[in-house]
Amino acid sequence: MIFEPQIDSGLIKDLAVAVVGYGNQGRAHALNLRDSGIKVTVGAREGRGRNWALDDGFEPTDIQIAVQYADVVVMTVPDEQMKPVFDGLVGPWLKHNATLLFAHGFAVVYEEIVPPFGAVLVSPAGPGKAVRDSYVEGGGVVAYVAAEPATLMPLAKSYGSAIGSSRVGLIPTTFREEVECDLFGEQVVLCGGMPLLALEAYASLVKAGYSRDVAHHECVAQIRLLADLMATRGLMGMWDGISDTAEWGALTVGPKIVSEEVKLAMSSALDRVRSGEFAREWIAEARSGKPNLDALRKSATDRLAELGLD
Ligand SMILES: NC(=O)c1ccc[n+]([C@@H]2O[C@H](COP(=O)([O-])OP(=O)(O)OC[C@H]3O[C@@H](n4cnc5c(N)ncnc54)[C@H](OP(=O)(O)O)[C@@H]3O)[C@@H](O)[C@H]2O)c1
Known part of the structure; x- marks a missing residue:
């Protein structure tokens, strides 16, 4: 409502x-x-x-x-x-x-x-x-x-x-629903899962010898267009709005990428949010001056530089 x-x-x-x-x-x-x-x-x-x-x-x-x-x-x-x-x-x-x-x-x-x-x-x-x-x-x-x-x-x-x-x-x-759904969504999809999926897909194409420009366009840049389609038409509407070739690929290969192992990882992320384990870990990290966050930022930046991304 x-x-x-x-x-x-x-x-x-x-x-x-x-x-x-x-x-x-x-x-x-x-x-x-x-x-x-x-x-x-x-x-x-x-x-x-x-x-x-x-x-x-x-x-x-x-x-x-x-x-x-x-x-x-x-x-x-x-x-x-x-x-x-x-x-x-x-x-x-x-x-x-x-x-x-x-x-x-x-x-x-x-x-x-x-x-x-x-x-x-x-x-x-x-x-x-x-x-x-x-x-x-x-x-x-x-x-x-x-x-x-x-x-x-x-x-x-x-x-x-x-x-x-x-x-x-x-x-x-x-309060609880807002927090648990927000943390889960940002970790698993918006800020964690989706960007890393795009990054690793891009890296796979570059490693296989394709040009960085084409790889970026296909795996990163077009996310915005598809997200717009999903936001305006819903998931089925998005599948309706793409070619049958793309839809067949999405429905046959997509479930192999988002495998049972990935679903278990999602479930474990939700458990950590609901039990407060994630919050305790983050508060301890923040109160000790964020040393691990700094190290993780550095390795993420190094990986992006290695791939020619920012
Ligand atoms: N960012 C978003 O898009 C978003 C969306 C929805 C909800 N929220 C929520 O909104 C709340 C605020 O987040 P935000 O992103 O707006 O924060 P922010 O941009 O980082 O702003 C924090 C403000 O708090 C001040 N501050 C930080 N530490 C302080 C301290 N120890 N003592 C006194 N003042 C301090 C900062 O002062 P200085 O300017 O001097 O550093 C700054 O003015 C959070 O609950 C967040 O989850 C954020």
């Missing part, structure tokens, strides 16, 4: 909102809220985000000052920083009954933060730039909405309206 598109930001109009962190999502939310007539303050540490907020005409303050009088505190710092920011700069200064608002439920689901007076989730299914650009153009980015307790759902919908998302749709969910 998707809530009917509507543009009345109602409830949130009477509340004071503090946006904590001014990065990808924080900037888009703060600007859209302000343009929707909502009273917004920005809390940001000294640095890049704070300078952006100044350039955008806000008067950013230290986080603990921004949150003191807020009815709604929007937590838009990186997920792995939520706990230290909340424990040190938000929690002790929070007004009684203030609602925490998250753009992703990671910190709540994995209990990095236990919201003292309830929390809402308004998670746009797109980057901050799209949230801002589409709002300015009169549209929005679809957002997942959830509330704990459920009595806060009207606030989530109202906030979703104020950032433009209800112009296209608000999808009701739970």
Whole structure:
């Protein structure tokens, strides 16, 4: 079920909102809220985000000052920083009954933060730039909405309206569903599985002596066109929109590539997300300065350079 598109930001109009962190999502939310007539303050540490907020005409303050009088505190710092920011700069200064608002439920689901007076989730299914650009153009980015307790759902919908998302749709969910599906989707398809599949397919063609240009076009560049077809027509529509030769190849060879072993790996990835194992591993990595992430980035960069890709 998707809530009917509507543009009345109602409830949130009477509340004071503090946006904590001014990065990808924080900037888009703060600007859209302000343009929707909502009273917004920005809390940001000294640095890049704070300078952006100044350039955008806000008067950013230290986080603990921004949150003191807020009815709604929007937590838009990186997920792995939520706990230290909340424990040190938000929690002790929070007004009684203030609602925490998250753009992703990671910190709540994995209990990095236990919201003292309830929390809402308004998670746009797109980057901050799209949230801002589409709002300015009169549209929005679809957002997942959830509330704990459920009595806060009207606030989530109202906030979703104020950032433009209800112009296209608000999808009701739970914090847990949003987090587990988001992590699974990005690991297995969007950011992990699909790009690596494309990379290894490209590498196979290059290794077999085909030109890099043709290999890139066939295995990487055309993904966008096929993704557009799937988004507009669905999976069957995409198969309808390609040649019978391509469809026969897809339906006979595709299952051999996405084999039983691959399905088991998917299932194991989901188990790790649901058990919290992935979250614990990532939080430990982030808190120790991300040494393994740096090493993995370096080997990925080296592999791309070896293949003539960036
Ligand atoms: N990125 C997306 O496309 C996307 C989409 C949907 C939901 N989300 C969610 O949105 C939330 C924010 O993510 P984001 O991508 O917007 O983050 P981001 O772009 O990395 O911005 C983070 C902001 O938090 C500040 N910050 C970082 N560490 C801090 C600390 N220890 N103390 C105080 N401030 C700190 C940064 O300050 P500086 O500017 O000084 O570094 C920056 O202003 C997350 O929950 C994320 O999962 C993101």
